[in-house]
Amino acid sequence: MVTRTRFDDSECPVARSVDAIGDWWSLLIVRDAFDGSRRFGEFQRSLGVAKNILTARLRTLVAGGVLESVPASDGSAYREYVLTAKGKALFPVIVALRQWGEQNFFSPGEPHSELVDRRQGQRLRPLEVLSADGRRLDPDDTTVHKLSAE
């Protein structure tokens, strides 16, 4: 059983996020959770992942506060896994990955699953990185400010 941090680059928020999620499977579990999956079996069928791996990932996601294991929902005595507030906050991450994938790995017209606005059924606006005063920023417009102590 490991709580060891793999990327001890711990002053970087990206590294901590990556560490908290655990691995790619965990990310896909979170994606499925956004899509409405809640039960062990749903995740398992949707992902095709081995059950022991799924067990371990669900456990670390629960331990990390991303998912929560709640007693029931349809009356049965089984458990369900639902996103916590912290888990829901991963929404922009999933959306960003989705948009990157759509733009780069599908030929125009090739069908793929789409994330749409529930109210209007329309596709989402592409994510934009904005400055504090609302300008659109490219990677080159930003810089990393490393602060150690003080």
Added chain:
Amino acid sequence: MVTRTRFDDSECPVARSVDAIGDWWSLLIVRDAFDGSRRFGEFQRSLGVAKNILTARLRTLVAGGVLESVPASDGSAYREYVLTAKGKALFPVIVALRQWGEQNFFSPGEPHSELVDRRQGQRLRPLEVLSADGRRLDPDDTTVHKLSAE
């Protein structure tokens, strides 16, 4: 040498993105690339990753079109790894992970590296998921539209 797709969930853009990046190290390599790293040694020192792993990851990132290996830059005969357009398009993904980490894994006041607007030195605005007509969307406001054929 593997081109095998790990997550054959291939109709989902998230799965394809995840597959294209490869693993967490690759993501941190990309993060460092955004921060200005270009040379093998820079990545190696910054990440503390084993050199054979770094070699492999750089190679798959280049093969995947995220990085590009360019001949030089400071006159020496060595190579550098720079982000392609596709790689730069990962910017929102990195920013989203960074913001999630900042909000959830640092106690208030705890120092961490910051990504700032180069012009004004200010922190970025939190990413927002927006509908086509500009409303701010929560996860519950969206739904996944799975299209198979047609």
Added chain:
DNA sequence: CGTCTTGGTAGCATGTTGCAACCAGCAGCG
């Protein structure tokens, strides 16, 4: 040339993944 740095490769121990088999606790049914 001799030496240091850069950018790797090679070999091996160890850790993680994935498959398959097994199993316990409900559920439903007569």
Added chain:
DNA sequence: CGCTGCTGGTTGCAACATGCTACCAAGACG
């Protein structure tokens, strides 16, 4: 109750990936 099937796991083992260390070849540099 006893049988059967489904859900949600656990366990063992083989295969693969990771990471460490040592080594190495080709610049750079005087």
